Structure formats: structure tokens, C-alpha cells
Amino acid sequence: MKWLIKTISVVFHPIIMPLLAIHFYFKKSPRFIPEDLVYAKLISLFILSVVLPIMVYFLLKTLGKTESIHLKTTKERILPLLVNCAIIILILYRVFPENQIPELYFFFIGILLSSVTCLILAILKFKASIHLIATGGVFMFFIAFAIHFSININGSLALFAIITGAVATSRLYLEAHSVKELLAGLLIGIIPQLIVLQYWL
Template identity: 60%
Template structure:
């Protein structure tokens, strides 16, 4: 059981959630988007949100700025969150401008707001759960896409709720967070996506 709960934290790592959101959108959107465009967007998002942060993490670890991939202390979180905010801004400017795919643009605006909020909390010495921030943000975006395009994804929503519970259970079991840190993380991820619905739905 310990290994299963530990593996959940890796399988549903925050780095993967933006990419999963983009994949979900392209798989559910009824809009015609040329396949080369989809492939180019997915390639760029994969490089910028997964591969680049991993490479930068190992750089930060080499220079002793971080110790763990899970950024266990608030001090370790600050520089990676700043770097991640810059990466998201780059995505918004170069990969997903507002006049390109508005839904994904505002999805990443929400991610940026959540990241900056998490950074502010880290500076205030509060360790909100980044796992819950990322997964709750993706959950809210997926529900919004389904409502926007009038798609029935009840089974997917039920599965996502189970996954959210599994992630929270995993983080508690590993003693990575307290219940309040998980709850705050959930709201930090969910609320920006919810508020931004007014701009694209």
C-alpha cells in the first residue's frame, strides 16, 4: 500500500497536469484544428512544462538550491515557482496567444495565477500542496470544457474525483502535507480556473 500511494504522487505529478489539460482539450474539442498545429502545440508544451523544468531541477539540485523533487520545504519552492511562472508567461506569449486558442490561453492564465499565489504563500512560509493545486486546476478546466462544448464526460469526472482523493490520501500518507495545506492547495488551483470562465465560456 505504501508503494502504491507513493507511486500516485509520481504518476500524477504537477508537471504533467498542464500537458494533460492540453491533451484533454484537443481530444474533446469539436473545433477543427489542423493536425500539424496540434502536434506543434503538444511538442512545445511538453518541452516547456515537462522536460525543461526537469532539466532546471537537476541544475538547481547541482548547485544545492533544492534537495528533493517534491520541494519539501517552503524555501526550496520559491526559486522553482519563480522559474515556472516565467515558463508559463513564455507559453502565453509564444505558444498559446489569446487569439489562437482562447480556452487554452485562459487555462494557462489560471495556472499562472495559481503559481504566483503558491509562490506568495511560500514567501509567507505556508506550504500549499502543489499536487492539489495542479490536479484541481486541471479538474476544473476539464469540467468547464465539457460544459462549454456540451460533452457528456460524467464517467471521466467521477474518475477525476477518485484521482483527486487518491492524490490527497497519498500526500497525507507520505506526511508531505497537513489537511489544511491540501484544502488550500485545492482552492488555489480551482478558483482561478473558475473565475476565468467568464472570459471564455
């Protein structure tokens, strides 16, 4: 059971969630997007949102700035969150500028707002769940996507609701967060996506 719980936390790790959301968008969107552009965007996003953060983590670990990938203390979180904000800004300028695919541009604006909020809370010594920030933000984006394009993706939404619950359960079981920290993370993920809806929905 513990192996399964740990697997859930790893498979649905925060650095993977934006890539999952963008892949979902390209698969389900009725908007015509050239296939070569889709591949270029996915590869660029994979490098910036997955490969680069992993490299930064190992650099920080080598420099003694963090002890583990779990970032157990608020102090350990500050520098990685700062780097993450910089990466998101880079994604906004180079991968998903506003004039290309507005839905994805504002999705990442929401992610940036969530990351900044999480960073501020870390400075204030509060450890919101980054796992729930990621799943909450993606779940809200999926709901907005369905409304925007008038597409029935109830099956996908139900599956992702189960995934969100499983992630929350795994974080509790592993004693990585309290219920308060999980709830805060979920709200920090959802609310910024709600805020940016007015610009693209």
C-alpha cells in the same frame, strides 16, 4: 501499499497535469484544429512544461538550491516557483496566445494565477500542496470544458474526481502535507480557473 501511494504521486505529478489537460482538450474538443498544429502544440508544451522544469531542477540541485524533487520546505519552493511562473508566461506568448485557442490561453492564465498565489504563500512560509493545485485546476477546467461545448464527459469527470482523491490521500499518507495545506492547494487550483471563466465560457 506504500509503493502504490508513491506511484500515484509520481504519475500525477504537477508538471504532467497541464499536458494531460491539453491532450484531453484536443481529443474531446469539437473545434476543428489541424492535426499538425495539435502535434506542434503538444511537443512544444512537453518541452516547456516537462523537460525544461526537470532540467531546471537538476541545475538547482547541482547549485545546492534544493535538496530533493519534493521541495519539502517553503524556502526550497521559492526559486522553482519563480521559474515556473516564467515558463508559464513563455507558454502564453509562444504556445497558446489568446488569438489562437482562447480556452487554453485562459486555462494557462489560471495556472499562472495559481502559481503566483503559491509563490506568495511560500514567501509567507505556508506550504500549499502543489499536487492539489494542479489536479484542482485541471478538474475545474474539465468541468468548464464540458459546459462550454455542451459535451457529456461525466465518465472522465468521475475518473478525475477519483484521481484527485487518490492524490490527496497519497500526500497525506506520505506525510507531505497536512489537511489544511491540501485544502488550500485545492482551492488555489480551482478558484483562478473560476475567475477566468467569464472570459471564455
